[in-house]
Amino acid sequence: MNYDIIVIGSGPGGYVTAIRAAQLGFKTAIIEKENLGGICLNWGCIPTKALLKSAQVFHYINHAEDYGLNKVEASFEFPNVIQRSRGVAGKMSKGIEFLMKKNKIDVILGTAKVQPGKKVSVTDKDGKVTEYSANHIIIATGARSRELPNLPQDGKKVIGYRQALSLPEQPKSMIVVGSGAIGVEFADFYNTMGTKVTIVEFMPNIVPVEDEEISKHLEKSLKKSGIEIMTNASVESVDTTGEGVKANVKTANGNITLEADILLSAVGIAANIENIGLEEVGIQTDKGRVLVNEWYETSVPGYYAIGDIIPTQALAHVASAEGITCVEKIKGMHVEKIDYGNIPGCTYCHPEVASVGLTEKQAKEKGYEIKVGKFPLSASGKATANGNTDGFIKVIFDAKYGEWLGCHMIGDGVTDMVAEAVVARKLETTGHEIIKSIHPHPTVSEAIMEAAAAAYGEVIHI
Numbered sequence: 315m316n317y318d319i320i321v322i323g324s325g326p327g328g329y330v331t332a333i334r335a336a337q338l339g340f341k342t343a344i345i346e347k348e349n350l351g352g353i354c355l356n357w358g359c360i361p362t363k364a365l366l367k368s369a370q371v372f373h374y375i376n377h378a379e380d381y382g383l384n385k386v387e388a389s390f391e392f393p394n395v396i397q398r399s400r401g402v403a404g405k406m407s408k409g410i411e412f413l414m415k416k417n418k419i420d421v422i423l424g425t426a427k428v429q430p431g432k433k434v435s436v437t438d439k440d441g442k443v444t445e446y447s448a449n450h451i452i453i454a455t456g457a458r459s460r461e462l463p464n465l466p467q468d469g470k471k472v473i474g475y476r477q478a479l480s481l482p483e484q485p486k487s488m489i490v491v492g493s494g495a496i497g498v499e500f501a502d503f504y505n506t507m508g509t510k511v512t513i514v515e516f517m518p519n520i521v522p523v524e525d526e527e528i529s530k531h532l533e534k535s536l537k538k539s540g541i542e543i544m545t546n547a548s549v550e551s552v553d554t555t556g557e558g559v560k561a562n563v564k565t566a567n568g569n570i571t572l573e574a575d576i577l578l579s580a581v582g583i584a585a586n587i588e589n590i591g592l593e594e595v596g597i598q599t600d601k602g603r604v605l606v607n608e609w610y611e612t613s614v615p616g617y618y619a620i621g622d623i624i625p626t627q628a629l630a631h632v633a634s635a636e637g638i639t640c641v642e643k644i645k646g647m648h649v650e651k652i653d654y655g656n657i658p659g660c661t662y663c664h665p666e667v668a669s670v671g672l673t674e675k676q677a678k679e680k681g682y683e684i685k686v687g688k689f690p691l692s693a694s695g696k697a698t699a700n701g702n703t704d705g706f707i708k709v710i711f712d713a714k715y716g717e718w719l720g721c722h723m724i725g726d727g728v729t730d731m732v733a734e735a736v737v738a739r740k741l742e743t744t745g746h747e748i749i750k751s752i753h754p755h756p757t758v759s760e761a762i763m764e765a766a767a768a769a770y771g772e773v774i775h776i
């Protein structure tokens with residue numbers, strides 16, 4: 315065998331897996347066909363946050379007067395904003411190159427295909443094929459933008475997230491189909507920069523996985539910032555023959571036509587399961603994802619799969635955690651299974667949204683008797699000083715044992731605060747312990763303590 319472990323794909327699933335494997339003493343190789351860091355670093359988490367930061371700075375400058383400063387009018391060249399985002403992604407990808415070297419992981423550039431007998435063939439950019447073998451092969455080939463049959467992406471007028479991150483010029487108007495985290499983040503970025511944005515969402519609420527009160531509040535905030543939002547609506551077809559796009563949208567009140575320069579399709583992802591040798595090896599898939607057990611073993615011994623290619627939450631931190639769990643189990647360590655009920659989800663629009671655990675509706679459906687506490691950011695000293703009082707914290711406890719069932723937040727900076735709830739829930743903390751954990755003043759995090767206190771009738775500042 316050439317290697318103990320070969321990892322295919324270098325996204326946050328693959329590269330983290332490779333580093334943990336190397337730390338555990340495995341001779342490790344990682345194979346990548348594009349850029350180190352995968353979608354997350356190159357076309358996902360990081361470049362979107364870079365764009366959103368530019369938008370936030372632009373917004374702040376234009377609102378300088380709100381902070382007692384002289385009025386300024388910010389201006390920008392759109393390609394420079396894109397270039398900064400691409401630069402940030404490039405820097406992060408270089409960082410992964412360094413980490414691979416530091417951990418003595420062999421980086422093999424090319425397109426990998428798994429083969430029977432625990433082998434992997436790699437075709438490099440010149441078409442040369444090399445075969446490698448390993449005791450354990452971990453597939454982390456990730457996913458791409460999902461294409462709907464009635465919304466085929468031409469990459470110019472009907473685009474996916476890659477094009478939305480690298481448009482040569484700013485569209486004057488944009489239709490965003492889908493209001494999950496990706497759709498809402500792009501809608502917020504383009505709207506803040508001056509594009510007229512309309513979101514079309516099939517479900518009754520935007521960010522449909524979130525607690526309903528959070529979704530409703532976000533809808534109000536985004537509408538206030540100028541985004542048009544159509545819920546219970548679906549794009550039936552799109553006509554790209556004219557100057558821009560004409561989308562035929564089905565609504566409760568009949569069909570309407572929306573016109574824009576560009577349509578961004580943000581309706582989820584499709585796992586990269588094609589042409590990677592799954593059929594040849596006999597690895598089972600279901601509904602477009604690779605089937606694995608709780609230790610990420612596929613149906614064929616010696617082959618594993620993690621990250622966006624398996625049917626768990628498609629998030630970078632989930633992919634990384636799965637990879638670490640997978641190699642630690644291979645090492646024979648005593649490993650805890652991942653608790654998929656305690657995975658935080660974040661949307662980095664403004665106001666931000668962050669949550670973990672059950673929504674109020676889910677908690678009730680599960681039969682819990684609950685205590686709900688809410689605290690508005692308008693009552694937070696730090697949020698007021700920051701000039702960002704839009705939002706609130708909502709916490710849900712089990713009335714009987716005090717278990718922290720869910721935490722839902724909307725407001726500036728909440729994505730950095732949700733980890734408190736994740737750790738507390740992991741440690742099986744009760745509401746009482748949160749109230750008695752002294753939070754620093756002035757911070758927005760006090761709002762979590764206050765929301766917990768509100769659930770028990772002990773809130774101080776409202």
Ligand SMILES: Cc1cc2nc3c(=O)[nH]c(=O)nc-3n(C[C@H](O)[C@H](O)[C@H](O)COP(=O)(O)OP(=O)(O)OC[C@H]3O[C@@H](n4cnc5c(N)ncnc54)[C@H](O)[C@@H]3O)c2cc1C
Pocket residue numbers: 322323324325326327328345346347348349350351352353354355357358359360362424425426427454455456457475496586589590620621622623628629630631632633
């Ligand atoms: C616009 C956008 C924003 C996002 N924002 C966030 C966020 O804020 N937070 C968050 O948690 N998640 C976010 N995500 C999701 C996150 O990017 C993914 O969940 C994460 O990248 C999945 O990691 P992965 O390792 O499974 O796969 P990927 O990151 O997709 O990496 C897979 C890698 O495998 C390579 N590959 C594929 N096939 C082969 C082959 N045959 N041979 C060799 N290499 C191959 C690919 O080139 C790629 O580099 C976002 C996604 C998008 C699209």
